[in-house]
Amino acid sequence: MILLAGITALGAMGGLAIGMPVPLLTGPALLTTIACLAGLPLVFPLPLRNAIFLLAGVAIGATVSPESMAALLRWPLAFTVLGISIVLIVLLGQRLMRRLMQVDDRSALLAAAPGHLSYVIALGEDLGLDTRRVAVVQSIRLLALTLLVPFLAALSGMETGLGLGPQGSHVAEMTLVQTALAIVAALALAPLIKITGAPAPMLLAGMAVGAAMRLSGWAPGGLSHFIAFPVLAAIGALIGTRFAGISMAELRQSAFAGLAVTALAASLTLLAAWIATYFVAMPLAHVLVAFAPGGLETMAVMGAAIGANPGFVAAAHVGRLVLLSILVPVLVARNRGPLPLRD
Secondary structure, three states: OHHHHHHHHHHHHHHHHHOOOOHHHHHHHHHHHHHHHOOOOOOOOHHHHHHHHHHHHHHHHOOOOHHHHHHHHHHHHHHHHHHHHHHHHHHHHHHHHHHHHOOOHHHHHHHHOOOOHHHHHHHHHHHOOOHHHHHHHHHHHHHHHHHHHHHHHHHOOOOOOOOOOOOOOOOOEOOHHHHHHHHHHHHHHHHHHHHOOOOOHHHHHHHHHHHHHHHHOOOOOEOOHHHHHHHHHHHHHHHHHHHOOOOHHHHHHHHHHHHHHHHHHHHHHHHHHHHHOOOOOOOHHHHHHHHOOOOHHHHHHHHHHHOOOHHHHHHHHHHHHHHHHHHHHHHHHHHOOOOOOOO
16 A cells, blocks of 8 residues: 555656646556556555545536536437447447457457446456456556546647646635535445446445535535545556556557557547537537546546536446446347356
């Protein structure tokens, strides 16, 4: 833990020093990845991960305002475009992975899936596939998008800021009492969300509580910077620790395939986001973060950093995961017989 905290802090300071976009996220993500590939034993504890997701959710939810809900009526058309792009990413990505990785159809399909890593790995284990190669390709996709999206936002002229928390000195921050009550409420709500099978229940519970507090006017601001900034850096470190235990040989074998499928997914996502801007009154960068095939937690944080509508971002990512939950098993079954039954 001490080693992980030190590397995370060093990555954040380095990101700030060289002017990286969203430096408190991208800096730790990059440095912890390098440390893991160098063989350092970095492990992100599960209880800490859950706590970080809960606090990040509260911070993101607190950015919701009555004005940000105005686009609700136009979202269905945008989600239709998103759904079509996901199907294309999966089908074209499978063909690409089959050629580059020289694996069977099912392994290629799982490697090409734009997200839902734990679900994809579980399916692969059931099928007796080489899930380690799939996990490496998927981890490369997540890291690449974490680093790519902020740079694209910066190149488009958008101010990314430091990340979570109120932007600007004029914006109020939650008091310690309000923060404590938000944490208690989110902890009570998370088990109910988990029962529904929704992804990232701690994050979604925090978002729901943060949004309710903001919309009700009871807590008009977000988390204190003293809480929000360390949370953002910790999420970056969590992304980097996905590469723990992966050898350089394994990385070299799958790196090109991972970058190739990421480029394919990013290109189709960019096209879909551009089309969707005609249906929602949002900038391209905001829609791109919502549609990007990265982790819900990471992209929700990224959306908050650039001022995207958090409800739109969360709904798009949850919708993507729901579609993948249906699409991937159907395509796997079509490739070679039915899925094995689980107890």
